[in-house]
Structures are given as structure tokens and as C-alpha cells.
Amino acid sequence: MIDISESIEACANHYGPDAQAMRVYLTDGQRRAQELDNRGPVIFDAAGQLDPAIRAAYSRHGFYIFEQVLSADELSDIEADLAAMRANFPTGPDSTVDANGKPAVMANCETPALIWSKPLGDPLGGTQIANGRHQIKMFEPSAKHDAPVAAPFILLGSLRFSDACLRTYAHPDLLAVAASINGPDFTPFNEALFIKDPGIGAAVSWHQDGVTHWNSPEFDEDIHGFNFMAQLYGSTAVNGVWVLPGSHKLGKIDIKQLVVQSGSERIDGAVPMVCNPGDVIICNRQLVHGSFPNCGYEPRVTVNFGFHRRKSVLGVKGGGVHSEAQIFDETVIAHALASLATLLMHVNSDFQKRHRLIMRPLKLQMSICSGTMTREQRWSITIGMILVFKQASLGSNNLRTRAGNSILNIVRRRSTGPGAR
Numbered sequence: 001m002i003d004i005s006e007s008i009e010a011c012a013n014h015y016g017p018d019a020q021a022m023r024v025y026l027t028d029g030q031r032r033a034q035e036l037d038n039r040g041p042v043i044f045d046a047a048g049q050l051d052p053a054i055r056a057a058y059s060r061h062g063f064y065i066f067e068q069v070l071s072a073d074e075l076s077d078i079e080a081d082l083a084a085m086r087a088n089f090p091t092g093p094d095s096t097v098d099a100n101g102k103p104a105v106m107a108n109c110e111t112p113a114l115i116w117s118k119p120l121g122d123p124l125g126g127t128q129i130a131n132g133r134h135q136i137k138m139f140e141p142s143a144k145h146d147a148p149v150a151a152p153f154i155l156l157g158s159l160r161f162s163d164a165c166l167r168t169y170a171h172p173d174l175l176a177v178a179a180s181i182n183g184p185d186f187t188p189f190n191e192a193l194f195i196k197d198p199g200i201g202a203a204v205s206w207h208q209d210g211v212t213h214w215n216s217p218e219f220d221e222d223i224h225g226f227n228f229m230a231q232l233y234g235s236t237a238v239n240g241v242w243v244l245p246g247s248h249k250l251g252k253i254d255i256k257q258l259v260v261q262s263g264s265e266r267i268d269g270a271v272p273m274v275c276n277p278g279d280v281i282i283c284n285r286q287l288v289h290g291s292f293p294n295c296g297y298e299p300r301v302t303v304n305f306g307f308h309r310r311k312s313v314l315g316v317k318g319g320g321v322h323s324e325a326q327i328f329d330e331t332v333i334a335h336a337l338a339s340l341a342t343l344l345m346h347v348n349s350d351f352q353k354r355h356r357l358i359m360r361p362l363k364l365q366m367s368i369c370s371g372t373m374t375r376e377q378r379w380s381i382t383i384g385m386i387l388v389f390k391q392a393s394l395g396s397n398n399l400r401t402r403a404g405n406s407i408l409n410i411v412r413r414r415s416t417g418p419g420a421r
Contacts (some may be wrong), residue, residue, distance in 0.1 A: 001034065002276060007238040007296025014120075014141035014295045018264070025266045030237040034223075036245070039065035040278075042173045052182040059221065062248035064289040069173060070230060070278040077164035078232050080303060082193075085161050086152070089114065093150050105161055115154040117202035119143035120293035123153065125205030134205035134290075135255040138265055142296055143200055155193040158303070165193065168230050168303050174280065177308040181226065181282075186308045187313050187328075188336040189225055191305035196239050201294030204241070206267065209285035212316055213271060214252040221249045221286065227306035229273070229281040237272040238296035241289050241406050243280075244270045248286035255288065401410040 106113035128136035210224030
């Protein structure tokens, strides 16, 4: 694991009279996180289902760390895309041009894209943003005098801007995990890129995701779905997401009361999700989770995307968190599936072997949805599938055909899948 001893000290020094308490909390959390029995490679049984021991650990803790999912080449691709995107970011929250005066990467987006924060701030805590789910305001340390006025924090709909993120989203092992946990008719959720730069990265106040099913008679530990969190640089107690293990089974939690009981925002029993570059965390969306501002020296960049059970979203009006609130009927879900089929164009030559468990549920879902799809959606899926099999036979890892790019543009012009939840 990454040595973060210097970062723990730097972080603690931002907390004034609470420095020692923060130092102990970070050090103890890093140790306890690594003692949990919820990390290892992705393993499937003979039937293609997630290994029962992994499934049990995920159920017990609410998260699991899949180690070494992304290769060094895949990480390099993400890093290169991130550098290209950042070079074309707007110069500030109110700008539409980049540092060279060119139109910024998201200047013409129809849906929200880049979210900013003041350095080491907590832009969500204690507000009504995201239906008020960030109930408390985290401590906001003072950044250095030369810090920017605002820093990029979250890039929503990141698949619109990065082919490397597209390929990560279509990773065969991760899609197989989604099918195993949410069933063969799993439904795509939204996607985002979290950016936590050293010395300026913002906090995300303690919260639980999901707004629709807390009072449902069918409530269970998986009803709000999960997120994958692919780590470009790794994740630590200083820059990473902290969680309260097991809280995904307890329903809606009064986080303000948790903080009162703990005596501070350092919630008792919480642990950081600690992992290395290339690891991918699966995190239940009902889990109490949050992150402190990144006062340390290591960056964190997380490729974040998730999936729902189909029955949890079909006919349900979302909360309007990531896009305009809407009812997720067959047509909306079909559009999300069309996007997912498109993403499968980015797989490599072992497609036939590694995707055998994914294509069947996708074909089943497309058959179910075909009666409500628009002509464009059906055409997107048809061409996408043709290109998938063609690319598999050619053994290439990169689709740069006119047809492929035209379909990617269909995905990028529109809002993401059922992301209002």
C-alpha cells in the first residue's frame, strides 16, 4: 500500500486543536481498513456467478475491493485522457473557454458537467443540493495562499469526454459482477470522474445515496444499487472515501445524530476504502460514506459508475440528482442499454470468451425493450453489436471507424442512463 505517513501529518496539521485526534483517526482507520476481509481478485464460480465468499463479504461490509482489475496500460490511457480533458477545462466556474481561449470541453453540453469547489471546501454539506442528503457541513481547512480560487471537483457524464473511461465502463469482469449482483437484467446508472488534487481537493460530506426506496415495503440491502470506483492513483485514509461498514442494511440513517454520538465528524467505526492504483471498489449506495478534504500529498482520481436492478428503477421517478427528474419507463431504460451496447465496442480480442456472460442478458433486455425503442435506439444497438463482433474477430483494441465514432456521438450528446437516482 501507499506510504501516507507524511500526508497524515500534513492533514492533521490543518486541524488546529483537533490535530492529534485527526492524526489518530487517520492512522487507526488506515490500519483497520487493511484488516478487513473484503479484498482480492475478481473470482467467478463455474456458473459464472461471483464467488460466494466475495458476495458474502460485500453483503457483510457493504463494499469490496477488487484488486488489480485495470492494467498499467489501461491506467495510462485514463491518465492521458484526463490530461487532455484538464487542458481543455474552463478556466473557472463561470468560464466557457480554456486557458488557451478555446471553447472548453463541456461548453456545449446539454446536461451538467463540471462541478467546482473552493480549495479544501465542502460544497455539498449542509445544503439542499442532491435532495439535502449531505446533512452536515464538514470542516473546511484553509488552503495555501497560492491555491486557486476554485478547483475542479466532479466531472459528470465522464463517458462523453473519455474513450478510456468508456472502455473501463465496458470491462468484462465488472459487467459480469453487475449481472451477478443485480441480475441478468441489470440497468446502467450514471457515471462521473472524482478529482481530489493534493492540497486543494474538496470534501464530500457524510451521506447515503438513493432517495426513492427508503420506505419501500420491498426494501433490502441492494435496492438502491451500487457504484464501481476504479482508482487511477489508489485511495488512502487521507484522500479516499470513508464508509461505515454494515450501514447499508439499516435503512435511512440520521447522520447528524451519528456525528453527535461520535463527538465530531470523525464518525466512530468508519474506515477508509484503502487500495492501490488499478483496484476497483464496489460500494453499496446505501452505505454511509463521505470523504475529508485532501490535505495530503497524494492525488485521487476515481472513475465512478454504477448499476441498478431493473425492477428497482422501472416505473420509478428518480430524485433529480444527476439529471432532470423523470420516470424511468421502458424507453428510458432502453436508451441506457443502447449506450451500454455501444460501449462494448471497446473490448479486445478475447471478447468471445470474457463477454459470454454479458451478451446473453443484454440480448434478453434488448428483446424485452424492443417494442418501445425508437428507430435510433434500435439502430444504435444493431450497429454497436455488429461492430463488437467485427472488432472481436479483427483482434483490435481501438475503434476509430466513422461508424463507431458516430455511435459514440449519440451517447455523448445525450444525458446518461438512469442517473437521477
